[in-house]
Every structure is written in C-alpha cells, then in structure tokens.
Amino acid sequence: MAQVLAVDPRRCTGCRTCELVCSHAKTGQFRPTQSAIRRVTVLDDLGFQPWCCLQCTDAECVQVCPVQAIRRTPEGWLEVDPDSCIGCSLCSLVCPFGNIRVIEGYATKCDLCGGDPLCVRWCPRNALAVDEAANLAEAKAAASAAAYRKLIADQRGGCGVKRVQ
Amino acid sequence: MHETADMVLTVDLSEGTVHRSPLDQSIRDSLLGGAGAALHLLWETMPVGSDPLSAESAVVLGVGALVGTPYPGAAKVSAAFRSPVLASVDGMHWIGCSVAGGRDLGLALRGAGIGYLVIKGRSSQPVYLSIEDGEARLESAADLWGRADAEETAQVLKARYGGAAGVITIGPAGENGVRFAMAFVDQAHSLGRGGFGAVLGSKGLKAVVVRGTKGISAADPERLLAVASRVRDRVAAWPGLEKWSKLGMGAGWSIFQYTQYPGKWPRSVWDRLYGEHVRAESVDQLIACAACAMGCRIKWRIKGGRFDGEVGHGSPFGKSATSGQLLDVADYRDMLHLVTVCNRLGMCFYTFTRMVDWLTNLYRDGRLTRGDTGGVELRRTFDCYEELAWQTAKREGVGRLIAEGWVGVQRELGLDPQEYWYGGICKGTDFIYDARAAKVHPLMLMFVTNPRPHHGGGHSLSTGPGKTVGELIAQMREWGAPVERLFREAPVPEIDVGRCTKYVEDAMMVRNMLGVCSMYSAFGMERMGDLAEAYAALTGRDVGVDGLMEAGERAFNLKKLLNAREGFNRRFDAVPRLWLRPMVSPEGVEVCTDYFRNRAFGEKEFEEALTAYYQERGWDPDTGLPKREKFSQLGLTRYL
Numbered sequence: 001m002a003q004v005l006a007v008d009p010r011r012c013t014g015c016r017t018c019e020l021v022c023s024h025a026k027t028g029q030f031r032p033t034q035s036a037i038r039r040v041t042v043l044d045d046l047g048f049q050p051w052c053c054l055q056c057t058d059a060e061c062v063q064v065c066p067v068q069a070i071r072r073t074p075e076g077w078l079e080v081d082p083d084s085c086i087g088c089s090l091c092s093l094v095c096p097f098g099n100i101r102v103i104e105g106y107a108t109k110c111d112l113c114g115g116d117p118l119c120v121r122w123c124p125r126n127a128l129a130v131d132e133a134a135n136l137a138e139a140k141a142a143a144s145a146a147a148y149r150k151l152i153a154d155q156r157g158g159c160g161v162k163r164v165q
Numbered sequence: 166m167h168e169t170a171d172m173v174l175t176v177d178l179s180e181g182t183v184h185r186s187p188l189d190q191s192i193r194d195s196l197l198g199g200a201g202a203a204l205h206l207l208w209e210t211m212p213v214g215s216d217p218l219s220a221e222s223a224v225v226l227g228v229g230a231l232v233g234t235p236y237p238g239a240a241k242v243s244a245a246f247r248s249p250v251l252a253s254v255d256g257m258h259w260i261g262c263s264v265a266g267g268r269d270l271g272l273a274l275r276g277a278g279i280g281y282l283v284i285k286g287r288s289s290q291p292v293y294l295s296i297e298d299g300e301a302r303l304e305s306a307a308d309l310w311g312r313a314d315a316e317e318t319a320q321v322l323k324a325r326y327g328g329a330a331g332v333i334t335i336g337p338a339g340e341n342g343v344r345f346a347m348a349f350v351d352q353a354h355s356l357g358r359g360g361f362g363a364v365l366g367s368k369g370l371k372a373v374v375v376r377g378t379k380g381i382s383a384a385d386p387e388r389l390l391a392v393a394s395r396v397r398d399r400v401a402a403w404p405g406l407e408k409w410s411k412l413g414m415g416a417g418w419s420i421f422q423y424t425q426y427p428g429k430w431p432r433s434v435w436d437r438l439y440g441e442h443v444r445a446e447s448v449d450q451l452i453a454c455a456a457c458a459m460g461c462r463i464k465w466r467i468k469g470g471r472f473d474g475e476v477g478h479g480s481p482f483g484k485s486a487t488s489g490q491l492l493d494v495a496d497y498r499d500m501l502h503l504v505t506v507c508n509r510l511g512m513c514f515y516t517f518t519r520m521v522d523w524l525t526n527l528y529r530d531g532r533l534t535r536g537d538t539g540g541v542e543l544r545r546t547f548d549c550y551e552e553l554a555w556q557t558a559k560r561e562g563v564g565r566l567i568a569e570g571w572v573g574v575q576r577e578l579g580l581d582p583q584e585y586w587y588g589g590i591c592k593g594t595d596f597i598y599d600a601r602a603a604k605v606h607p608l609m610l611m612f613v614t615n616p617r618p619h620h621g622g623g624h625s626l627s628t629g630p631g632k633t634v635g636e637l638i639a640q641m642r643e644w645g646a647p648v649e650r651l652f653r654e655a656p657v658p659e660i661d662v663g664r665c666t667k668y669v670e671d672a673m674m675v676r677n678m679l680g681v682c683s684m685y686s687a688f689g690m691e692r693m694g695d696l697a698e699a700y701a702a703l704t705g706r707d708v709g710v711d712g713l714m715e716a717g718e719r720a721f722n723l724k725k726l727l728n729a730r731e732g733f734n735r736r737f738d739a740v741p742r743l744w745l746r747p748m749v750s751p752e753g754v755e756v757c758t759d760y761f762r763n764r765a766f767g768e769k770e771f772e773e774a775l776t777a778y779y780q781e782r783g784w785d786p787d788t789g790l791p792k793r794e795k796f797s798q799l800g801l802t803r804y805l
C-alpha cells in the first residue's frame with residue numbers, strides 16, 4: 001500500500017526545522033526555500049500548515065513528464081530520476097498542490113527519504129508522520145468516532161439514546 | 166565557512182543609497198557575529214552624543230552566527246542602537262543591543278546573503294526597505310504609515326512577499342516617537358525594549374521585509390547535526406515538556422507567581438484570576454522561532470467576555486498577570502486585550518502599564534491634577550487604561566506626557582520615578598523583575614550593571630530560582646569561571662553575586678553573538694560546550710568554550726566602551742532605592758535577600774556586590790569603567 005506523509009497543522013509551531021533538514025539532505029546546504037516539504041504560513045489568522053507531496057495514485061506529474069523521469073518505487077512512492085529529468089517544469093505546472101519544483105535544473109519533490117523521512121524524525125512536535133494512507137484514515141475515523149460519541153453522551157446523558165422521562 | 170555570513174548592507178535613508186561590503190575578517194574572528202559584530206559596526210557608524218531620534222543616529226542589525234542551521238533556537242537577530250529613553254534629566258541615552266527571535270527574519274537574511282544591516286539617515290517620505298536575494302530597495306510606505314499598525318503591516322508585507330518573508334514592523338507608537346516604542350519581528354516577537362521602534366520611526370522607516378533563496382554550507386554538517394540532536398534529545402527528556410507543549414512560556418506559573426509577585430493581592434486570589442487554568446483556556450497554538458525544538462510564544466484566542474474571539478500572538482501571560490495585579494484588573498481577558506493593543510500600537514507593555522499605574526495612582530492621591538494632564542481624567546478603570554494606550558501611541562492628550570517616558574515626566578512635572586513602587590528603575594528604564602520578589606541573583610544585578618538595563622537574554626541555570634549551589638557551580642565551571650572565588654558551599658551556601666554576574670553577562674553575549682535562544686541553557690538542556698562544538702562544525706574554527714567566553718567578554722566590554730564614550734560611569738549603575746525598602750504584601754514582608762534567602766541584601770551588600778563585579782571584570786571600581794590593561798588583554802585597543 002502507498003505510504004504518505006501525514007501533516008497535522010494543529011501541532012505545527014512553524015519552526016521550519018523540517019525545511020532545514022530536508023533541504024540539507026536534498027541540496028547539501030541548509031536552504032529552507034529549496035526544501036521538498038514546506039511550512040506554509042496562513043496569514044489571516046497566523047496558522048502554519050506543513051505541505052508536502054501526497055504521492056498521488058494517479059499522479060499528474062507522472063503523466064505529464066515527457067521523459068518518464070518520475071517513477072514509482074516498489075514500496076509505492078514516487079521518485080524523480082535526476083539523470084532523466086530535463087528540467088522542463090511541466091510537472092511543477094500540473095501538480096494540483098504546488099508540491100514539485102524545479103531547483104537548479106532538476107525537479108525536486110518529496111521522496112519520503114527512502115521510507116524514513118528526516119522531517120518526521122526532526123519535527124519537534126510530532127506534527128508529521130509517515131504511514132499508509134489507509135491506516136491514517138482508520139486512526140482518524142476511530143478518533144472522530146470517539147469524539148462524536150462523547151459529544152452525544154454530553155448532550156443526551158447517554159450513549160446516543162435519548163432517555164424518555 | 167558559509168560564504169554569505171559576513172556581508173554588511175548599509176542603507177542611507179537620507180541619500181537613498183544602498184551599499185554592500187564584506188565584514189572585516191578580524192572582526193568576525195574576534196566578535197563572532199550577531200550582537201558582537203553589530204556593536205562594532207555601530208561604533209564605526211554612529212557619532213558620539215548624537216540625538217537617538219536624529220538622522221545621524223544609526224541602528225545595526227546582526228544575524229547570529231548559527232542562524233540558518235537546525236541548531237535548536239538558532240534564530241536570533243540582534244539590534245544595536247542608541248535608546249531614545251531618557252537615562253537622566255540632562256538627556257543621556259544609553260546604547261545597547263536588543264535581541265529577537267522569529268520564524269523567518271533570520272533565515273530570510275541568511276537567504277538574502279546579508280549578515281548585518283546598517284541603517285542610517287532619515288527618509289523624507291515614509292518608506293519600507295525590501296531585500297530580495299541581496300537586492301535592496303526603498304519602497305514607498307505611504308499606504309501603511311499612519312494607517313496600518315505593527316500587526317497589519319506585517320500581514321500586508323507577508324502577503325506581498327510571501328509567508329516565509331521575514332519582517333520587522335513598527336506601529337503608530339514608533340511613527341510618533343514614543344520613547345518606549347518597539348519593533349515587531351514576524352508578528353509574534355518584540356524587538357528593542359528601550360525605544361528601537363521610535364528610532365526606526367524617526368528615520369521614516371515603517372518596515373523591513375526580506376526574502377532570499379541562498380543556502381549555507383557547514384564545514385562539518387554531520388557534526389553540526391549531531392550536536393543539534395544532542396540538545397534536542399535533552400529537550401525530549403525534559404520532564405516539563407508535556408506541560409510546556411500545551412502552554413509555552415505560560416507553563417512557568419508555579420515559579421512566576423513567586424518571582425514576579427507585585428505584592429498587592431493574596432497569592433490565592435492572583436492564582437484564581439490569572440493562574441494556569443486561564444492560560445489553558447486561551448492557548449490556541451504554539452508559535453516557535455526558526456529551528457526551535459520547544460516554541461514559547463502562543464497564538465491565543467480570548468474565550469468569553471467583552472473581547473470574545475479576539476486573537477493575539479506573543480507571550481502574554483506573565484506580563485498581563487503582573488500588570489493586571491498592579492492595575493487592579495480582575496478579568497485576565499481584559500489584560501490579554503491590552504497586550505494586543507500595545508503590540509499592535511508597537512510599544513512596550515511593561516513600561517506603558519507601569520507608567521499608567523504610577524500616574525493614575527498619583528492622580529487619585531491628588532499629586533497630579535487635570536492641569537498636569539491637559540484636562541484628561543486619569544481613572545483607575547480598564548477603559549481609561551485602554552484609552553491611554555491609544556493617546557500615548559498617537560501622542561494625543563495626556564499621551565504626549567506618557568510618551569516621553571519616566572524621566573520625561575520627571576522633567577516636565579518634577580515627579581521622581583524612583584518613587585514608583587514595583588520593579589525598579591535604572592538609567593530611566595523600568596525593570597521587568599523586582600529583586601525583592603525574585604531575590605538577588607545575577608539576572609537581577611544585570612538590570613543595574615548592563616548598560617542597557619534589561620536582562621538581555623541572560624537566562625541560564627545560574628539565573629533561575631531554586632537551584633542548588635552544586636548546580637550553579639557545575640554550570641559556572643563549565644564556562645571556565647574561577648568557581649573557588651565565586652562560591653562557598655559551607656556552612657551555608659553562598660554565591661558572590663557580583664562576581665558571578667560577569668560570567669552570566671559574558672555567557673549571554675556569547676548566545677547573542679551566535680544567535681541562539683537562552684531558554685535551552687535556562688533549563689539546563691544546553692551547555693556552552695555544545696555551542697563551541699556547533700560553532701566549530703559550522704565555521705571550521707574551533708575556539709572552544711574558552712574562546713567563546715573570551716569573545717563574550719570582549720563584546721561586553723565593547724558595549725561598555727560605547728557607553729563610557731557617552732559619559733556613563735558607576736554613578737549611573739545605581740541600585741533602585743525601591744529595592745532597599747521592604748515590600749509589604751498580604752503574604753508578609755518581602756525584602757531583598759541573597760539567592761539562598763539566608764541573609765538580607767541592603768545598601769552595603771549591593772555596593773559590595775557592585776564593587777566585586779567591577780573587580781571581577783578588571784574595571785576600575787571607582788569609575789565603573791574598563792581599565793587600559795583590559796583593552797590590551799582583550800585586543801580592543803583599536804577602540805581607544
């Protein structure tokens with residue numbers, strides 16, 4: 001099953017540690033503007049949103065690439081082969097989320113660091129996690145179901161069953 | 166070595182010119198970066214005795230050496246400037262170096278390849294400075310000046326230049342020359358207690374916005390990442406982390422309710438009105454500086470009350486709790502709103518609320534009349550306090566008087582600020598702590614000995630309360646301090662607070678040169694050895710702990726020299742008279758004591774501590790100024 005990088009904006013402090021370590025791994029320099037993961041600032045109420053490639057199943061970037069430089073690994077995520085990439089920026093133009101960019105001639109995107117992402121290891125707030133999307137959804141469903149049950153209980157004094165007086 | 170660290174960008178606002186030049190390598194080697202090199206550049210740029218709000222005054226920003234790396238809390242930018250605060254009735258002004266963190270400013274300056282920013286002159290029209298990958302331009306600020314507050318200006322510029330652009334902004338208080346106006350960095354961090362915002366305003370400079378795409382290379386990146394991980398592991402193992410990650414700095418209430426107790430309300434009442442539960446219900450999210458593994462700022466959202474739903478950012482709990490008690494404001498939500506108002510207006514909440522406390526009490530007692538206030542009634546109500554904030558920032562009504570600061574009021578009305586009953590004042594500047602509550606440790610004495618009467622990020626294990634003498638000795642020994650001379654363990658533990666202050670100041674200066682946060686050292690998560698290793702890994706220059714501490718001493722002496730050149734001497738390092746009087750509170754009588762609360766600290770003890778401080782510094786205890794030998798020893802003779 002395909003793995004994704006899950007981001008939790010409620011935990012993110014905006015510290016950009018993820019950008020610093022990612023850019024170092026990708027470019028050899030601490031260069032946050034060239035990181036594959038980005039901490040986006042939401043300006044209207046000052047919130048932070050880590051933002052990163054979603055390893056789409058039916059990926060626009062893969063389809064548009066004229067030289068097939070973006071390939072799926074056996075583990076299921078997408079990697080750019082820099083030797084094939086011609087730096088045409090088409091992938092960058094079609095990605096619906098702004099998650100792939102051409103930096104110094106090559107397309108750069110999150111490749112999950114080969115399965116053990118640095119940003120996940122370095123994020124001081126556990127705002128990032130890597131897992132199969134299905135597991136993440138399962139966990140989220142369990143959490144929201146529990147929250148829903150609590151809400152109902154608070155409102156009705158029972159497990160969703162309205163008491164007849 | 167990273168190639169971009171040393172570039173100095175000089176902006177002359179009168180001429181409208183921009184000039185780039187590399188920093189002299191000998192300065193980089195002897196003063197490391199950040200605050201150290203910024204003080205040097207200020208020395209070179211600013212004429213002696215100039216009016217801080219005139220065109221000839223200058224400010225220098227310096228990016229700390231480690232900023233731009235993932236070293237925890239390496240985000241700090243220092244600002245060296247001459248304060249518009251009146252230090253004396255005859256118009257003296259201290260020169261100091263202020264420091265701020267930020268998510269984006271430090272990284273953006275690094276990305277633009279700028280290590281230092283020198284700003285001088287005065288623009289005839291309101292402008293903001295934009296720096297994009299080293300290209301600097303002055304842009305019209307006509308749409309912002311007089312219209313947008315500090316927060317709105319930051320939002321406008323981040324929308325214009327991208328959310329990762331670093332910004333410094335001022336509000337109306339800075340535009341109107343309020344002597345305690347501040348600047349704000351990246352919306353959530355204040356910069357320049359002591360009127361930095363007014364200096365920018367006097368230059369017609371509404372804001373600085375920076376973005377850049379360059380990177381920095383470390384001499385030994387693996388080693389740098391290893392040191393950073395080591396410090397982060399200590400953070401992760403810290404028992405206080407869980408509470409901290411919910412409240413940020415607000416987690417410190419259990420200590421704070423003793424060290425910052427103003428002595429008016431019983432502690433139980435204070436706890437009920439301002440304690441931990443009110444913090445928990447207002448925190449919306451934590452906000453960190455770049456590379457910080459903790460995050461101490463918050464975004465808060467007021468729950469209920471008149472200001473329901475209002476959002477603010479920064480670090481509001483401590484200051485609002487103390488000032489709330491001083492001003493008799495029972496609803497903490499009103500005080501959170503007042504923090505937001507002061508932040509947006511761009512002025513120091515501490516100075517503003519304490520001056521208002523002082524003046525409204527004098528008015529109530531009939532020592533100040535409507536004749537003095539220009540007809541404005543100074544009532545002790547929240548609505549009046551808020552109205553005064555607006556008047557101050559706009560210099561309207563009685564705000565014209567408040568905007569002149571403590572000594573300004575003294576000049577105008579002959580009232581003595583030393584009579585104010587909480588905190589303490591030195592060189593015209595109010596302290597945020599009162600030593601009668603906090604007890605006399607180096608952080609307190611620094612308010613007196615530091616040319617800029619502020620702690621300046623001097624937090625360390627040795628300045629927190631409740632440490633054992635063994636812990637203090639261990640930290641000072643690691644700094645290479647002569648601990649035999651500084652401590653006695655038996656029969657009762659004693660610290661020589663005067664002598665220890667020297668080392669705390671030097672260690673603070675090291676952190677401000679490297680641009681790292683003092684929080685890690687305050688909680689014992691970082692040792693000076695980590696900093697020496699990180700600096701070596703980044704630059705390839707292995708100067709060790711001794712080399713760092715010597716550079717810290719050098720830079721501190723340079724700061725002293727800048728002030729000596731203005732005429733400051735020991736006479737100005739005056740312990741506030743307030744500290745010599747008992748604080749009578751519902752909890753009993755609080756007096757100054759030594760750190761371990763074994764003996765009282767009176768006038769004689771303070772004078773002895775100051776003398777010991779000057780001696781440990783190798784300065785003349787009579788004048789309080791550095792001696793020639795000190796300059797030769799530290800390689801500072803070029804400044805004589």
Ligand code: SF4
Pocket residue numbers: 052053054055056059060061062078094095096097098099100109
């Ligand atoms: S780069 Fe964009 S389109 Fe391609 S897989 Fe990632 S998110 Fe999808």
Ligand code: SF4
Pocket residue numbers: 011012013014015016017018019039048050122123124125126127128
């Ligand atoms: S490291 Fe974590 S907390 Fe920091 S910006 Fe990235 S996602 Fe947010």
Ligand code: SF4
Pocket residue numbers: 237238239240266267452453454457458459460461462682683684
């Ligand atoms: S502890 Fe606070 S001031 Fe220090 S680096 Fe972290 S967020 Fe910034």
